[in-house]
Amino acid sequence: MADAYMGKILKVDLGSGVIEEESIPDSVYEKFLSGSGLGGFILYNRIPAGADPLGPDNIMGFVSGLLTGTGSLFTGRWMAMAKSPLTGGYGESNCGGNLSPAIKRCGYDGIFFSGISEKPVYLYISGAKAELKDASDLWGKDAIETENILLERHSSGRKPRVACIGQAGERLSLIAGISNDLGRMAARSGLGAVMGAKRLKAIVLGGSKKIASHDKDAMKALSAGCNKWVQFQPWFLSGNGLRFLGMILRYLPFQTAMDGMLFKIMLTKWGTVSLNQYSIEIGDSPVKNWAGSNLDFPKALSDSIGPDRIKARETAKYHCYSCPLGCGGICSGPSLAGETHKPEYETVTALGALLLNNDLESLFLLNDKLNRAGMDTISAGVTAAFAFECFEKGILTEKETDGLKLKWGDSRALVSLIDKMIAREGIGDILADGVKRAAEKIGKNADCYAMHSGGQELSMHDARFDPGFGLHYTTEPTPGRHTIGSQMYYEMYRLWKRVPGLSRPWLVYSKKSKYRVNRKKILWAVACSRFINVLNGAGGCAFGAFIGVDRFPVFEWLNAATGWNRTPLDYMAVGKRIQAMKQAFNLKHGLDPASIRPNPRAVGSPPAEKGANKGRDLDLDKMVADYWSESGWNTKTGVPGADTAADFTNV
Amino acid sequence: MANKKSHSYPSITLADCIACLMCVDVCPTGALDIVTRNGARGFRRYPCLSFADKCVSCAACKFECPTGAIFMKQEVAEAAEEEM
Ligand code: SF4
Ligand code: SF4
Numbered sequence: 150m151a152d153a154y155m156g157k158i159l160k161v162d163l164g165s166g167v168i169e170e171e172s173i174p175d176s177v178y179e180k181f182l183s184g185s186g187l188g189g190f191i192l193y194n195r196i197p198a199g200a201d202p203l204g205p206d207n208i209m210g211f212v213s214g215l216l217t218g219t220g221s222l223f224t225g226r227w228m229a230m231a232k233s234p235l236t237g238g239y240g241e242s243n244c245g246g247n248l249s250p251a252i253k254r255c256g257y258d259g260i261f262f263s264g265i266s267e268k269p270v271y272l273y274i275s276g277a278k279a280e281l282k283d284a285s286d287l288w289g290k291d292a293i294e295t296e297n298i299l300l301e302r303h304s305s306g307r308k309p310r311v312a313c314i315g316q317a318g319e320r321l322s323l324i325a326g327i328s329n330d331l332g333r334m335a336a337r338s339g340l341g342a343v344m345g346a347k348r349l350k351a352i353v354l355g356g357s358k359k360i361a362s363h364d365k366d367a368m369k370a371l372s373a374g375c376n377k378w379v380q381f382q383p384w385f386l387s388g389n390g391l392r393f394l395g396m397i398l399r400y401l402p403f404q405t406a407m408d409g410m411l412f413k414i415m416l417t418k419w420g421t422v423s424l425n426q427y428s429i430e431i432g433d434s435p436v437k438n439w440a441g442s443n444l445d446f447p448k449a450l451s452d453s454i455g456p457d458r459i460k461a462r463e464t465a466k467y468h469c470y471s472c473p474l475g476c477g478g479i480c481s482g483p484s485l486a487g488e489t490h491k492p493e494y495e496t497v498t499a500l501g502a503l504l505l506n507n508d509l510e511s512l513f514l515l516n517d518k519l520n521r522a523g524m525d526t527i528s529a530g531v532t533a534a535f536a537f538e539c540f541e542k543g544i545l546t547e548k549e550t551d552g553l554k555l556k557w558g559d560s561r562a563l564v565s566l567i568d569k570m571i572a573r574e575g576i577g578d579i580l581a582d583g584v585k586r587a588a589e590k591i592g593k594n595a596d597c598y599a600m601h602s603g604g605q606e607l608s609m610h611d612a613r614f615d616p617g618f619g620l621h622y623t624t625e626p627t628p629g630r631h632t633i634g635s636q637m638y639y640e641m642y643r644l645w646k647r648v649p650g651l652s653r654p655w656l657v658y659s660k661k662s663k664y665r666v667n668r669k670k671i672l673w674a675v676a677c678s679r680f681i682n683v684l685n686g687a688g689g690c691a692f693g694a695f696i697g698v699d700r701f702p703v704f705e706w707l708n709a710a711t712g713w714n715r716t717p718l719d720y721m722a723v724g725k726r727i728q729a730m731k732q733a734f735n736l737k738h739g740l741d742p743a744s745i746r747p748n749p750r751a752v753g754s755p756p757a758e759k760g761a762n763k764g765r766d767l768d769l770d771k772m773v774a775d776y777w778s779e780s781g782w783n784t785k786t787g788v789p790g791a792d793t794a795a796d797f798t799n800v
Numbered sequence: 801m802a803n804k805k806s807h808s809y810p811s812i813t814l815a816d817c818i819a820c821l822m823c824v825d826v827c828p829t830g831a832l833d834i835v836t837r838n839g840a841r842g843f844r845r846y847p848c849l850s851f852a853d854k855c856v857s858c859a860a861c862k863f864e865c866p867t868g869a870i871f872m873k874q875e876v877a878e879a880a881e882e883e884m
């Protein structure tokens with residue numbers, strides 16, 4: 150067995166209560182790494198076709214990264230995966246916090262749950278013992294309360310690490326996520342509902358096993374090199390200066406390639422909220438349920454939620470395990486009961502600009518409420534924006550909303566609506582399952598305003614600003630996500646520095662050229678998908694990868710940690726294999742990739758009449774066909790070719 | 801477990817610490833915990849030898865630290881000293 154991985158998984162059958170270990174052959178790690186790859190491999194092979202995502206046949210995994218605990222930096226991400234009740238296909242969510250090393254310290258690369266427990270339970274592992282414990286007293290409690298109780302209850306030795314659901318997951322809200330380290334969320338794919346359906350309230354991991362690393366000195370040297378880049382932090386603009394920069398860039402007819410060091414500097418200073426105003430000005434943030442533009446949320450409105458305003462509420466920086474950057478923050482405020490995680494850009498925009506809401510206090514409150522309930526802030530915001538637009542169009546009236554007047558920008562109405570969604574009360578019951586289900590139930594062409602792709606609510610990056618987002622929102626086996634690729638992400642990953650055959654983007658290019666589909670850009674998108682599968686197999690944070698693979702040496706770390714001697718191209722082939730396997734998962738479960746498209750509004754159909762993205766549209770059909778072709782998949786059906794399929798089935 | 805005389809404890813040089821918390825995670829006994837401090841790069845959640853009585857002097861934290869911020873000392877370092 151190579152170093153870096155534990156070589157075992159733990160299987161828990163919640164129906165029978167049987168808990169057993171299983172050794173995983175080296176060949177699986179060699180072909181799929183750990184994390185997303187190992188999890189995908191187990192799910193693809195073991196969930197029967199057509200399984201009900203909320204039924205006993207679904208398998209829910211919590212998997213660590215191959216590099217987690219080996220001395221590398223930015224590599225403390227863990228992944229939850231199961232068949233998604235939201236999309237009906239492969240579901241996965243990725244989170245930082247402190248759980249990833251804890252999985253390995255229990256002696257496993259992943260923990261997989263099947264079956265349904267009769268009563269609420271949690272899994273507790275300490276020393277050599279793994280046991281299911283009664284969670285009846287925790288059922289009904291929010292995620293923060295639950296974690297605090299469990300930490301207190303199991304405080305005798307080393308402090309355990311906890312992942313748990315709140316009330317949203319218990320109530321099977323299809324946009325429920327999983328919380329770790331008091332409110333860091335594995336939010337997407339609706340995996341909190343899978344835990345809720347299994348009556349699995351939490352996992353509590355208290356192991357202290359060693360995690361081996363093949364060449365510790367090499368790992369340290371690589372980490373020291375990476376850390377130098379991370380600690381480089383020159384003077385930088387104020388929040389308002391950054392907004393102004395976004396505005397200037399909007400007016401220019403050309404664009405410069407993004408060096409992720411600039412974003413790193415922004416992340417170090419403010420975290421992701423650095424984008425709060427910059428992204429609105431430049432056209433990256435969707436506004437007013439994607440029907441508006443930067444003109445609807447000008448400086449006069451956005452100033453109150455600017456990066457400096459949020460930073461002023463930060464009492465300490467928060468670092469996920471093994472992170473030298475610390476983009477997170479701990480905040481407090483008058484509307485909050487205690488400390489809370491700093492809201493992220495995605496949250497602020499989904500509950501802010503998307504609803505024309507600029508009430509900062511409401512954003513802190515909603516972020517805290519949703520983290521406690523364990524509901525995805527992106528999906529909750531998108532679904533609320535849908536309801537607000539339905540109200541504007543007369544599709545929903547005060548009769549359906551129990552008297553709530555859903556007027557754009559009304560933060561009080563928004564807070565009440567989110568409360569209803571969490572409690573599944575009245576209209577909230579319909580909205581708690583996300584925007585696709587809600588539109589189906591409401592009818593009256595409400596689906597025109599439902600901003601999702603394949604059932605997953607779209608993230609807060611406008612495909613009309615960066616067409617790469619549109620392509621990945623469509624073609625990924627987990628559609629609608631912003632965490633995989635875009636043209637700008639390709640520029641930041643700097644893959645051409647390590648992977649032969651990949652091209653370097655122009656330093657300066659015309660904005661118009663972004664919308665021209667050509668082979669080069671499709672190859673970039675395919676490379677982003679493959680690379681992210683490698684990164685998610687390694688447990689790496691995308692913000693680390695954004696400084697570029699020459700400065701964030703993920704390929705070199707993988708070799709030094711395992712003792713393998715593989716080239717970056719070899720690793721990209723692993724990424725290709727994982728991507729095809731996830732696509733095959735979706736096909737096995739009856740999804741038709743050709744039918745998955747984001748809401749046309751998101752890709753400029755019809756094009757916006759004003760604002761930063763005026764007149765822009767995407768030739769999505771051609772982009773998708775070309776992406777499938779370059780992936781070695783059928784250009785009409787998205788089915789991976791026979792040779793690609795053989796590659797992940799023969800292990 | 802080492803006896804009191806030969807016992808050494810980690811001392812964390814906050815100026816060199818990047819708050820990655822890898823030392824906290826590797827500590828097998830839970831002797832290290834997380835405390836918010838004003839270090840060289842502002843308020844962050846830093847490691848702290850909160851439970852010195854649990855420390856078994858294994859130095860795993862020292863070996864894990866990617867920046868060399870941890871030294872083993874014969875006595876428990878005061879917080880002020882750690883901050884330099
Ligand atoms: S950059 Fe942010 S999200 Fe990524 S590991 Fe660090 S603190 Fe966590
Ligand atoms: S020396 Fe060992 S026991 Fe003591 S704090 Fe460090 S890791 Fe923990």
Ligand code: SF4
Pocket residue numbers: 812816817818819820821822823824846847864865866867868869870
């Ligand atoms: S491992 Fe070193 S750098 Fe990281 S938190 Fe501990 S003392 Fe600081």
